[in-house]
Amino acid sequence: EAQVTQNPRYLITVTGKKLTVTCSQNMNHEYMSWYRQDPGLGLRQIYYSMNVEVTDKGDVPEGYKVSRKEKRNFPLILESPSPNQTSLYFCASSLMTGGASGELFFGEGSRLTVL
Amino acid sequence: KQEVTQIPAALSVPEGENLVLNCSFTDSAIYNLQWFRQDPGKGLTSLLLIQSSQREQTSGRLNASLDKSSGRSTLYIAASQPGDSATYLCAVKKSHWGADGLTFGKGTHLIIQP
Numbered sequence: 001e002a003q004v005t006q007n008p009r010y011l012i013t014v015t016g017k018k019l020t021v022t023c024s025q026n027m028n029h030e031y032m033s034w035y036r037q038d039p040g041l042g043l044r045q046i047y048y049s050m051n052v053e054v055t056d057k058g059d060v061p062e063g064y065k066v067s068r069k070e071k072r073n074f075p076l077i078l079e080s081p082s083p084n085q086t087s088l089y090f091c092a093s094s095l096m097t098g099g100a101s102g103e104l105f106f107g108e109g110s111r112l113t114v115l
Numbered sequence: 116k117q118e119v120t121q122i123p124a125a126l127s128v129p130e131g132e133n134l135v136l137n138c139s140f141t142d143s144a145i146y147n148l149q150w151f152r153q154d155p156g157k158g159l160t161s162l163l164l165i166q167s168s169q170r171e172q173t174s175g176r177l178n179a180s181l182d183k184s185s186g187r188s189t190l191y192i193a194a195s196q197p198g199d200s201a202t203y204l205c206a207v208k209k210s211h212w213g214a215d216g217l218t219f220g221k222g223t224h225l226i227i228q229p
Contacts, residue, residue, distance in 0.1 A: 004158075033216050043204070045216035058216055090158060101166065102147055102208060104217060106159040 002027045004107035006091050012113045013081055021076045021110050023091030029105075030096045032074035033058070034066065036087040037109075043090070049074055050096070081114040088112075117142045119207055121220035129228050130197055136190040136223045138205035143186050149217065150179050150190050151204040159204065163190070195227045 004025045013019055025032065033048040035058075045058030049068040063085055065077040074093075078085060091107040094100070118141045128134055138148070147166050151159040163172045163179040165188070171180040178191040188205055202224045206217035 035216075040221075042221040043206075043217075043219040048216055092159075101164055103161055103164045104149060104206075104208075105161060106151075108158040109156075111156075 002105070004091055004093055004105055006089070006107040006110045008110060009108060010111050012115065014115050015082055016080050019078050019081060019112075021078075021089055021091075021112070023074045023076065023107060024072050025074075025091075025093040025105070026072065027093065027095065027105070028071065029093035030071070031102075032068065032091065032093045033104075034064070034074070034076045035090045035092065036060065037090060038087050046076070046089075078112075081112075083114050086112060086114050117145075117207060117209065117218040119205060119218050119220040121203075121205060121223050123223060124221065125224040125226075127226040127228060128195060130195060132195050133191070133193050134195055134225075136192070136203050136205075136225070138188040138190070138220055140186045140188075140207050140218075142209070143183050144209065145183065145207045146210045148179075148181055148188050148205060148207050150177075150188075151206065153202045153204060153222070162203075197227045197229045200225055200227045 007022045030051045034046040035043045037043045044060045046064050047066040049055045055066050089110045092104045094104045120139045122137045149164045150162045153159050165172050165181040176193040181188045202222040204222045206219045
C-alpha cells in the first residue's frame with residue numbers, strides 16, 4: 001500500500017532533550033516536506049527536500065533540522081526542543097517527474113508535546 | 116505573499132443537503148489547487164487536485180471548481196452524509212519545481228447532522 005509513515009505518532013518530552021521524528025514513503029517520490037499545524041495558524045511548512053541531499057527551509061525552520069540521505073526517508077530533528085515546538089507535525093511527499101501532477105500525500109501526523 | 120481564505124470557518128447542515136465550501140486566494144499565479152479532508156487527530160487525505168489549466172474535477176459526490184482569474188475555488192458536496200463530517204482544507208501551489216510548498220487555508224469545519 002502506498003503510504004507516508006511517521007513515527008512516533010505521539011511523544012511527550014522535556015525541554016532540551018533531542019528528538020527525531022522519522023518519515024518514510026514507499027512511492028519513490030522525489031519531493032518530501034514537513035509541516036506543523038497549530039490552532040489558529042493552520043499548516044505551515046518547516047523544511048522541504050527536492051531530492052536526495054537537497055534540502056531547504058520553509059516558512060518556519062527555526063529550531064529544526066532535516067536530512068535526506070535516502071530517497072525514501074526524511075527525518076525531522078529537534079536538537080533542543082522548546083515548549084513553543086509543541087504542535088502536530090505532518091510529513092508529506094509528492095512525485096515531481098514524468099509529468100506528475102504534484103499531488104501531495106500526507107502522513108498520519110505526529111503529536112509532540114514539549115514540557 | 117499568497118494568502119488562502121476559507122469561508123465559512125464552520126458549517127452544520129442536516130443530512131442529505133447539497134453544500135458548497137469556498138476557498139479564495141490572493142495570487143492567481145498558481146500551479147495547482149488541492150482539496151483535503153482532515154478527520155480529528157488524523158492526517159490529511161487528498162480529495163481532489165485541480166491543475167491551473169483545468170476548470171473542475173469530480174470524484175463521486177464531490178466536485179471542485181477553479182476560477183483562477185478571480186482567485187476562487189469551490190468544493191461541492193452532493194447529498195451530504197454524517198460520514199462527511201470533517202475539516203476541509205484547500206491549498207494552492209505556486210509552481211511545480213519551485214521552492215515553495217503549499218499555502219493552506221485554515222479550513223472549514225463541517226458537521227452533518229443525522
